[in-house]
Amino acid sequence: MGLTLSRMRDVFVVGIGLHRYQRPGPTTYVELGLTAIRSALADAGILWQAVESAYIGTALLGMGSGGSMLRYLGATGLAITHVENASASGSTAFRQACIDVASGTSDVAIAIGIDKAAPVSPGSSMTGIESLTGSVMTPAAMFALVAQEYMHKHDVNAEQIAAVAVKNHNNAAQNPFAHFQKKRTLEEVLQAVPIAGPLTRLQCCPFSEGAAVAIVGSEKAIQDLGMDLSRAIRVVSSVSTSEIIPEAGQSAVTEQTRQCAARAYKEADMGPDQMDIIEVHDAFTIEELMYTEALGLCEEGEGARLLASGATKIGGRCAVSPSGGLLAMGHPFGPTGIGQIVEITRQLRGEAGPRQHPDAHYGLAHMVGIGPVCLIHILQKPN
Amino acid sequence: MNRLPRQSSLFFVSEKGKDLPSLRGRRCEGCGTVLFPPQDYGCDRCGGAPDQLRPVELKGKGMLKSFATVHQHPSPSVKTPFVIGTVQLDEGPVIEAMVACKEDRELSVGKNVHAVLIEGERDKEGNIMVDYCFTPAPEAE
Numbered sequence: 256m257g258l259t260l261s262r263m264r265d266v267f268v269v270g271i272g273l274h275r276y277q278r279p280g281p282t283t284y285v286e287l288g289l290t291a292i293r294s295a296l297a298d299a300g301i302l303w304q305a306v307e308s309a310y311i312g313t314a315l316l317g318m319g320s321g322g323s324m325l326r327y328l329g330a331t332g333l334a335i336t337h338v339e340n341a342s343a344s345g346s347t348a349f350r351q352a353c354i355d356v357a358s359g360t361s362d363v364a365i366a367i368g369i370d371k372a373a374p375v376s377p378g379s380s381m382t383g384i385e386s387l388t389g390s391v392m393t394p395a396a397m398f399a400l401v402a403q404e405y406m407h408k409h410d411v412n413a414e415q416i417a418a419v420a421v422k423n424h425n426n427a428a429q430n431p432f433a434h435f436q437k438k439r440t441l442e443e444v445l446q447a448v449p450i451a452g453p454l455t456r457l458q459c460c461p462f463s464e465g466a467a468v469a470i471v472g473s474e475k476a477i478q479d480l481g482m483d484l485s486r487a488i489r490v491v492s493s494v495s496t497s498e499i500i501p502e503a504g505q506s507a508v509t510e511q512t513r514q515c516a517a518r519a520y521k522e523a524d525m526g527p528d529q530m531d532i533i534e535v536h537d538a539f540t541i542e543e544l545m546y547t548e549a550l551g552l553c554e555e556g557e558g559a560r561l562l563a564s565g566a567t568k569i570g571g572r573c574a575v576s577p578s579g580g581l582l583a584m585g586h587p588f589g590p591t592g593i594g595q596i597v598e599i600t601r602q603l604r605g606e607a608g609p610r611q612h613p614d615a616h617y618g619l620a621h622m623v624g625i626g627p628v629c630l631i632h633i634l635q636k637p638n
Numbered sequence: 639m640n641r642l643p644r645q646s647s648l649f650f651v652s653e654k655g656k657d658l659p660s661l662r663g664r665r666c667e668g669c670g671t672v673l674f675p676p677q678d679y680g681c682d683r684c685g686g687a688p689d690q691l692r693p694v695e696l697k698g699k700g701m702l703k704s705f706a707t708v709h710q711h712p713s714p715s716v717k718t719p720f721v722i723g724t725v726q727l728d729e730g731p732v733i734e735a736m737v738a739c740k741e742d743r744e745l746s747v748g749k750n751v752h753a754v755l756i757e758g759e760r761d762k763e764g765n766i767m768v769d770y771c772f773t774p775a776p777e778a779e
Binding site: 382384385386387388389390391392393395396397399400401402403404407448449450451452500 | 644645646647648675677679683703704705706707708709710711712713716720722723724733734735736747769770
């Protein structure tokens, strides 16, 4: 195993910016991206010319989209790399930007997540291997199967799972960048259009467009460029993993997260009890319950009880999905992972306004993508 | 007019001397794992080379690990609702498959299921497309 982020040069998130996640519409990717980039540059207090490398996280934009957008900031000849990792494209772009700064390759790097709605054509459909359910399976159907098995194994009912959507829509109602900004009652969530198994439409993330940007820099860059050290948030851990074979009886879905989290906590020399903010891959309500368990907030099977206790609300023991998550903030593939970093940074800076979780010092961003891949980042507010 | 399997690499529509329609799988000679679906790329458990993968027949019996009724599908040619399930085959592989049942109340996690061929729509040449599904096995006497 090579160097971990924590054993290289310190990396800080120094600037964040978003274009609201929204229903697919006529806004071009250039407008989505430039809005978020200019916002992040202003937040950092630096010029575009200071950025030395750019990683563009996008699953659907198409070949070489970055240059056609970044030239309008003034062509500087910086290194541009497009990063695709399905839903985890943004998280992976962020990781690469962090590695650039940690390794000393760049002093300032930018991770830009952008996606517009477009037909999804996964690589897995081109392997030449047939499937009994290939033409009928959907992500919602897959997680409906996961939900049914979970409900049976842990004696949890549909209402307990639906409660995740109530919390996350409530959070997003206070997030001006969220796709959905409307509180929902449990009854509304349960009565929404049934999609598959116990999952109704409000328990499935929407298909959004949007953009999210995080600028990372070294301590040297912060000093040289006169950035505000008191608003810089340190990236203490970055772990990227892919498919693992679970032991018999274990869920591959959660075991991958559990193993990735174990490495991330070890790298940061921390544990789940120290996390104040967690943003997870809650594309479907059932996922938030399972990942809070796999991330160590509670024992396996206890996720619904943890949620019902209020522990994962803003103001509880550890705020989970304070942005509204994929369910309510939205899920444009490329931006999502970076949007998690944006939310955690706001929280750790104490700038989350009505969504502020008190005394937030540590945050964890968890993302998965088709592959499956799993990436976890841990951020820390320096003293 | 022929009956054709919707996935011809995975099962046959007419087999003689079999109580149940079988599924085509592979067995890795390196690690002993039984794999489904069949492929000639390599063993996804031990990474064994394709020449270690031997064709095997899976008997079409198993246990229902999960199931769900799908109410919405993005493609207009897919009729909803339909039921899908996760089945643990007797030989080991855990697979996703369609479930044939009148309503999902008949189903429960842990129920024994067995294979059944269900006729679907006709293709452009008039052939009947056949799906390999699972259905609750009769209770033992």
